[in-house]
Amino acid sequence: MDVRQLEMFKAVAEGGGFTRAAERLHVSQSAVSRQVKLLEEELGSLLLHRHGRRVALTPSGELLLKLANRVQRDIQDAVWQISEDGKLHRGRLRLGGGMTVCLFVLPRLLKRFRRLYREVDLRVTSGTSEAILRLLRNHEVDLGLLTLPIVAADLEVVPVLKEEMVIVTAPGHVLARSRSVEPERLARFPWILFEAGSNSRKVIDQFFLEEEVPADVAMETENVEIIKAMVASGLGIALIPYSAVAKDVRARRFAFTRVKGRRLYRETGWVYLKSDYVPRTITEVLRVFDLMKPQFGIRPPGP
Numbered sequence: 312m313d314v315r316q317l318e319m320f321k322a323v324a325e326g327g328g329f330t331r332a333a334e335r336l337h338v339s340q341s342a343v344s345r346q347v348k349l350l351e352e353e354l355g356s357l358l359l360h361r362h363g364r365r366v367a368l369t370p371s372g373e374l375l376l377k378l379a380n381r382v383q384r385d386i387q388d389a390v391w392q393i394s395e396d397g398k399l400h401r402g403r404l405r406l407g408g409g410m411t412v413c414l415f416v417l418p419r420l421l422k423r424f425r426r427l428y429r430e431v432d433l434r435v436t437s438g439t440s441e442a443i444l445r446l447l448r449n450h451e452v453d454l455g456l457l458t459l460p461i462v463a464a465d466l467e468v469v470p471v472l473k474e475e476m477v478i479v480t481a482p483g484h485v486l487a488r489s490r491s492v493e494p495e496r497l498a499r500f501p502w503i504l505f506e507a508g509s510n511s512r513k514v515i516d517q518f519f520l521e522e523e524v525p526a527d528v529a530m531e532t533e534n535v536e537i538i539k540a541m542v543a544s545g546l547g548i549a550l551i552p553y554s555a556v557a558k559d560v561r562a563r564r565f566a567f568t569r570v571k572g573r574r575l576y577r578e579t580g581w582v583y584l585k586s587d588y589v590p591r592t593i594t595e596v597l598r599v600f601d602l603m604k605p606q607f608g609i610r611p612p613g614p
Contacts (some may be wrong), residue, residue: 372598404432404453486500
């Protein structure tokens with residue numbers, strides 16, 4: 312097995328077929344097919360299911376793709392370390408995060424990072440925590456900014472943000488006039504909530520459980536902009552991080568209130584694979600984030 316064979320196999324797996332792989336690598340289709348076949352013979356295992364011009368990974372193929380991603384990343388990191396002479400001029404950083412993070416944190420962070428390191432290739436993927444963790448473990452994403460808690464022996468987790476979650480309503484809603492609301496009163500209104508199973512939703516469900524509030528769930532979605540649109544249409548109320556509506560509240564497009572007698576918080580943290588070597592791209596984006604952190608910890612106005 313050599314690096315070129317892994318590169319060809321990876322191109323076939325990602326492109327879904329030999330023709331696209333050959334076009335991507337600028338070689339003949341027969342050359343790609345032969346190298347993948349030699350790889351299968353060497354490993355003694357079928358890597359791809361052939362369906363006409365399309366292919367699908369076997370369990371062995373999925374394992375090898377994960378290895379190929381890691382090998383490619385390690386080789387690139389080694390080249391960049393050797394050639395950089397202590398400065399980050401090149402590299403690739405693949406970031407993952409939930410919808411709220413991708414909308415309200417990563418754009419400002421990456422704008423500043425880009426000004427410092429223009430040659431770094433930046434890629435962003437949005438998805439649920441489960442999806443981003445799967446990509447991390449497959450070496451398809453380098454770093455995630457995810458809602459906590461996340462506990463896993465193979466992951467490094469660095470808490471960085473603690474955001475207050477508030478009850479958000481349309482401006483004309485009856486709760487819009489209240490600075491705080493008793494928990495039992497919330498049972499009267501339909502809710503637009505994050506998807507069940509997400510860490511953000513777990514914070515909300517725990518609140519409902521502790522306060523014994525029966526929630527009338529009108530809609531569930533992981534997209535905070537959809538939640539806001541449904542609330543603006545008067546279809547329900549929501550519990551979301553204040554940072555997601557801060558500008559809208561100032562513009563009077565939404566109103567917010569708190570639960571009387573308590574505060575609800577969502578914690579967010581950086582997540583990456585544990586390793587003896589952490590790529591320079593990761594350490595630098597963490598450093599830039601720390602410098603900008605006060606911009607992201609938006610607190611609701613008093614009391």
